[in-house]
Amino acid sequence: MATTGSCNAARQSAAALALIARSKPWTIAVQLRGSSASKTSSLISPRYMATTPGNTSLPELKSVQNFRDVASSSPATINAGLLFRTARLDTASAADWKTLQQNYGVRSTIDLRSEDEQKTSPPANTNIQHHRININGSSYSRALIAHLSVWNQARLLFNAATGKRDRAIQILGANAMKPRGLVGLATDTLDASGKEIREVFGLLSSSANYPICIYCHQGKDRTGIIITLVLLLCRVDARAVQADYARSTGDNGLTQSELAERVKELQDMGLPAEFAGTDEAFVEGVQRHCQKHYGSVEQYLGHIGVTEDMSKAVRNVLLKK
16 A cells, blocks of 8 residues: 555656646747847748748738748758648637648648647638647656756655645756756657657658648747658758758747746746747757667657658658659
């Protein structure tokens, strides 16, 4: 029979995991107009991006940020009109959903966010298949907690268990997320979220699911991990992959007072302003991590259960013949 102490510890651990899920590790650093950090990209994309190589007549999504065709990263290599990336589709209007289906032909969406982030459900009156895969689930949360010292783990658990959510988030942000940085959090996702990434590639390996639109909150980090793996699998030059990722540092059109409020939010969470941008070493960091710990991107995918046939199927769909 479990002791009272062990039961309390279990409840506290569960509370901490739930806290991390609610704090949205990839998204609590909200987008800013820029960053003073030297490693933050200066590439700025238009607020509403809708780029598809070779077709400039397609309409934009009026209420969705950071939308683009992944083929724009390497038009000579990747087939256009098959794989799209975007920020959250919660903001999409009925007209935007119509545009996605009728103009872009989207058959499937893959939402990488947690349930807490999913404020609204996609409309039921479309033929689009919606798939929800929380890429930063409980395994990732445990990995994040593991980066804390024993003392900070105790502080986190105590504050989470006693309802001091803001303080617990600050402990997590300042002592785990900030030291890891965007690249470290990405490699943590690779190591901890293999099951979820494999599930995403299961969808990507079926030609019947295309065209596919992948998204998270900002369409930057979690989406960036998946798109980075896909493009590197397709042998797209890492510099082109990085350039595509950097385009997700967008201008949200915030007022100065709104910007100041967002900066304070970051500070309150123990995070620096550069978490709102993109890291110039992101793609290199993902690639090197795969090479160092698994041998290559392909071997990493194999390690998490993406078979050679699945990888080949992804390349067959996306690569120009």
